[in-house]
Amino acid sequence: MSTWNYVVTAQKPTSVSHSCVGHFTGPDQLNLIVAKCTRIEIHLLTPQGLQPMLDVPIYGRIATIELFRPDNETQDFLFIVTEKYKYCVLQWDGEKSELLTISMGDVSDVHGCPADNGQIGIIDPDCRLIGLHLYDGLLKVMPFDNTGQLKEAFNIRLEELQVLDIKFLYGCVKPTIVALYQDNRDARHVKTYEVALKDKDFFEGPWSQNNLDKGASLLIPVPAPPGGVIIIGEQTIVYCNANSTFKAIPIKQSIIRAYGRVDPDGSRYLLGDQRGTLHLLVLTQERERVSGLKIEHLGETSVASSISYLDNGVVYVGSRFGDSQLVKLNLQPDATGSFVEVLERYVNLGPIVDFCVVDLDRKGQGQVITCSGAFKDGSVRVVPNGIRINEQASVELQGISGLWSLKSSSSDPYDMYLVVSFISETRFLAMNMEDVLKETEIEGFDAQIQTLFCQNAINDLVIQVTANSVRLVSCISRELVDQWNAPEGSSVNVASASGSQVLLATGGGHLVYLEIRGAKLVEVKHAQLEHEISCVDLNPVGENPQYSSLAAIGFVD
Template identity: 45%
Template sequence: MLKVIPMDECSGQLSEAFSLRLEELSVLDMAWLHPQQSGAGAAGGPGGSGAGPSGSGGPSGRPLLCVLHQDPKGARHVKTYEVQLTAKELLDGPWQQQHVDSGGALLIPVPSPLGGVIVVGENVVSYLGGPGGQAPVSAPLRQTIVTAWCQVDPDGSRFLLGDRQGGLQLLVLAHDGGSRVSGLRIEPLGHTCRPSCLAYLDSGLTYVGSRSGDSQLVRISAQPVNQPAPMEDDEESGSGAVPPAPEPPTYVELVDSFPNLAPIVDFVVMDLERQGQGQLVTCSGIDGDGSLRVVRNGIGINRQATVELPGIKGVWSLRSHYGDEYDKYLLLTFVGETRLLALNSEEELDEAELPGFDGAAQTLWCGNLATDHLLQVTSASVRLVDTTTLQLVSEWRPASGFAIHVAAGSPTQVVVATGGGHLVYLEVVRRPEGVVEVVEISNVVLDSEVACVDVSPLVLQQQPAGDDLAIDGSTTNGGDINAERSSLVAVGRWDQTLQLLSVPSLTPLSTTPLGGEVIPRSVLCTALEGVPYCMVGLGDGALHTWRLDPATGGLSDKKRLVLGTKPIMLRTFRTAAAAAGRDGGNGGGSRSGGSNAGGVSVFAASDRPTVVYSSNKKLLYSNLNENDVAFLASFHSAPFPRSLAVASEGALTIGTADDIQKLHVRAVPLGENPRRIAHHEAGRMLGVLTMRLETDGSERGYLRLLDDTTFDVIASYTLAPNEMPCSIAAWSGSTGGVNGESSPSNVCFLVGTAFVVPDEAEPARGRILVLEHVLGAGTGQSTIRLVTEKEVKGSVYNVIPFVKDKILVSVNSKVTVYRWVVRNNGGGGTTAGAAASTGAGGGAGSGGSHVELASECSYSGNILALYLATRGNLIVVGDLMRSVSLLSYNVEQGALEHRAADYNSGWTTAVEALDDDTYTYADNLLNLVVVRRNAESATDEERARLQVVGEFHTGTFINRLRHGSLLMRPPDSEFASLPAPLIFGGTDGRLGIVARLPPALYDMLTKMQSALRTVVRGVGGLSHEAWCAFSNHRHTAEARGFVDGDLIETFLDLGPEDAALVASLMGGSEHSVEELTRKVEDLARALH
């Protein structure tokens, strides 16, 4: 059947669809043909085989449809139809072509005046249907499968073709300048990613969209871009050395790439630091675009230089002059000492001296001043140094008996605390005679000791991209006076209060209790996205934030978060790109973002360093993937542009920071198709099963072992011909012989395979392989040893370490438990435990014995047991068609017992156990289902049934569900006790989180979801409720047991009126906007 949807040419409105019957049963492709009349109709757009005109295509003026189809004998033909819209009929078209290329699968309509259609096959490209009954024209094509095309010229004389290997070719239609095609020519251009669509933009720029790798923007040049430059003659030119074979010319130059995780076939969660914050490693891409993608939450430091310097108590960057673009100095302070690093003529950091600085004292604050001076504050004095002579020009000392304990400054101001509650406000003043001095303007005695102080200027206007900011947020190029002078001083006091005072009088503006008994350790006033904030870091790792009114000192919208367990030190800074938008598809729908490029962010140094930034006028938080960072400073210099100086407990590191966003993705190219992955935690290795497309068109399977930190390939193992890798698991248990003296590495992987033979509908043979990593004598000399193998009758879809050092395997319809057996070479055998007690060796012939796998028990009540998940001795089986079932392993009897099943049919794509009684699975119709076992029911029938308790349409084909998290949960959060979530990965590259909620929270979020559906309208007016509804081939039902986290988090982006409307729809007396905002923000931070 052909479904036709008429559209009004003027209004664009769609009319009622109707169906037309086609004679062809196997349609491979269709295309609307362009009208053959000169100047009639519109040219088809590039990038698809359905591009067509709004005008008529046939001689009668009716739309002309071209159909490529295959008959029952496998022959392929092209036929045209005229579509009669008024009568709703299909009439035979003006021409047809029998027996085109047997590999023909793509139709490309050619615009007027040439007209006709191009049939793209695997070996031949043909032009058919030219005006006046022109005979077909063909040209040979390198054997491949073309996956995308686009039109280059308006007259259709050139097209770009992209194939599954990433080859890009130019198809040229030679013609006489009229409407007759005289020949076809194909010119190879180069290689790109594997294209799913192509779009020619202009001037050689072409967008290559890919569903199997990173999309690309490329430039096609008239001359080869890899042509080597001519080399000058030298004495060795006639040495007789054989020159390397020249590379084939390529005319394709990569301009930009756009990351894509799709398709995610498998993934693993690694927690390398054992802190509860994992990172994902996904198997992504297809064939040559295959890669591992390392997905992590937080911001990384790309290290450029590191030096061991223990005991750093502070770090600041300084410029030679206030208006300079680049920093020149790094000032490091220690207990009783200050040291200076400066860039020398070779652009290297060397130790230097500033005569005007006190190097024998610890620096409390330093910075560049607007008067083109440097200022250093120590416990003894405030020192003003001339940037030209580097000599001391002015000094202020506290009264006798007092010492400076705390200090802060701006480009024109300094505030110091001298003990006993004394607070002194100083300014740098230029006298009429030109002398610059540090002058005391005012002082005040507070009724509590000062713990921390800040006088940072507030830049309330968004800073233009490109203007440099110092670490304190002041401009480095003069700028507005508001960027050089603060109107208030923020003071954190020992009595656990925050006090704001006006300057220059130091008159109190407001006093805010912090609560608790912990002393504030750092205070900061700054503006993010033009919104002023006041932040206080406490000694227990908690951070308080308020919105600040600079005119009155009023504080509002208080929030408290626990970032770590050690004292927090706050600094503002800039990165190379302090911005990133939402993560889009790759973020699995999570909210993330950053300030605009060139904006300011706040660094909170602690044992769990955090970056505080703003997106859409809301504060967001992202972890820094470094441990125990004590201090940080911007360091923008010629050799280290847009860099940071990061001081930890024992070292100083200079590097650049990643973009400020939630998720960061790193690609590890493989050049082959990754299928399955497992992480050996003890061995610090990844085992990756791959398939590589060989030059002869065949595929070969491999096991690659990679270092889990550097991702370098350590060793490889080649599978047998026609053997396809199906499953893998890391093995750390006892095998009797494997972990003996002959196996010092103890790094083993279990691999399940299948032999794929063309004339077999299903694999009839497979293997279970036990492979061990064997350390070599040097780097790159490691190998993989086959410890033992077990041949089975079918495909090994799953291999999983199980209880009591057993192995759980699913082969076709059977689930089997295997045990280790050590057999003597003479034929006798013992169990693995007995062998272990005798210290038997690992491989065959080791100590006269070898280890084998023996079947202990099995269960065969499935069609195809494609997926397994275990929890203790419970086994969740995901079947090809029979949804999920539950088995249990009886340890004492050594038997598998059927416990319960979901008797609804479903094509399972992934399974996982949530707890002992609750399990979840995904199906091929993009649904996620949760079932529960009625273990306490009175009847056997109820206990044997898995009851569906949750259904939700995700919109993605889920390939894997795994327990794990990408972040550490705040310890004081009300959601810290939530069970560990599930992470899922899909074919479209989407990552998502499934979290279990307590009943009260679920009820509240369900009400919020219902209210948001009323307030937030979908794109195009689509119904969110209809989208989330569970649907299969039998029925459609409203989603239940789930709330959509993406919809819930849109509440944070609502304006005040819409947010208030949502709260009122939920019951305004029960839930305030502030409470709802806090709960949604805390829940988002706890989950992603």
């Protein structure tokens, strides 16, 4: 007998592999886009900080993401490739506030040998083509046409098989790549190639550099002028370009894992190493030529897998090995000598190297205990199993005595109004088309007094109970249609209602029962009880959701 299992994701991915910054949702909106395994998160940079906008699932593990802007466009597009060699180009439609897929396809090759060092996706700075190093010895080229659309892809053979990194150079008349590779003797070199789109082939590039640091693993292209590339190694950082400029500085043995550019002109870069140390690399320039390199220690962060500079010294440090962070780079160091101030942390459970399920509270509810993180960011995490509540927004309002949500009509699937009662007044909030609560007015309600109870009723009516009266208001016109007033010398203390009934206590053990008939409030019964009433409940019991034949009444002891 076969056994079937149903597997569902209980926790969204938290490990950050890539991040990028650009104007994706609008020309005047700066966005941070974060890749987490099979999802992308789109954030908007505001004066109050990062504001989450979208959390989008991608059908595949993300291998690379890049932002680019075709000619005649005012905002950036997003290019994504998955580990299964599927790609897509996404665009944000500001008018409809939705994500559009403008291009998608398969870039796999049947006979290719997958690249040992992982997939690499690069986009020409002048937006002439996209390059993909997916298989050893091949570069897949995806040219753009005159309208910014992708044309049919083709392969160009690379002589170098063990490619460690590959980038496009800035300021070149023809699209030019620089490749960092390792030969059969484990020596590492860089070589440049011009991409001839018409011939679908490579031509020899303007320069090359042999016998680099044996730990060289990362290329950083520098915008023109001066152009060229920075080569990051284990012991040295080298800058070189087509004008035979060669500058190098030594560094401590610290493998750089990620980088982020600070200035548009490419004079400053943030580097993150495997120990979680953040460095600042500065290119000093004279007459548009690089005259030297300088590196400064800034402080400690999580071990970075991606670094994105946002604005005003604020940096997003994405991590696969610990919690991702939003940090501020200060001009002056703190008491420990660090220039880094952590503004916010984003929890990351990965990588999970081991876990177990433990009933910590001995209540039969298991909780997952994980060994999470790596290197200095290793930790033990407790993951509870249950319903998780995410706070969407918060507003400080003092003196709230009651809170009810209302539908705009009985046919609406969702509530639209929020009734907030205070000691001496009642306010009304409504959800607009942008899903934002804004204050409004409901003419039939008494807003100058505390509300004791509020609920939708039959026939598109709303019930408002105050100390002085029970008001029946139309959902459509929002005007008062009927009212029941408390007897002279008494006031309503507590109340409850169903869709067609109202039950209330007026003090001294008096209980009043009302029914809604058509658009009228009709007093059906008045009873005198032996004790003072402290609470009442009229929730429907039975098949009729609008009517209850039973009521629960609590008395003062």
